[in-house]
Amino acid sequence: MSTEITGAGKLASQLFYLENEAKRLGYTRLRLETGDRQGPAMALYESSGFRLISPFGRHVNDPTSVCYELHLLADPDVVPKVAL
Numbered sequence: 001m002s003t004e005i006t007g008a009g010k011l012a013s014q015l016f017y018l019e020n021e022a023k024r025l026g027y028t029r030l031r032l033e034t035g036d037r038q039g040p041a042m043a044l045y046e047s048s049g050f051r052l053i054s055p056f057g058r059h060v061n062d063p064t065s066v067c068y069e070l071h072l073l074a075d076p077d078v079v080p081k082v083a084l
Contacts, residue, residue, distance in 0.1 A: 011041075015048055023072050030070045033059045042066060 024072055032054070034041045051070035059065035 011044055028072055030072065031056060031067065033067045034067050036064045036066050
């Protein structure tokens, strides 16, 4: 059995790291955008707890944008911030 992490595994690991770093820094949510043809990315985000939201910012008028948000559990020792 190979111990090498697959491409999808690396992406999931990076997403997990970003989520934990955002929590450490006091953010209360993460938002991201991807294209509507990025099925594997969309599946990863959804399996990681991200939920579809309305397009935001410069993505509002882009019919190919698919936007997601993840609410982070609060760390009582950190002052909250909101990611834009």
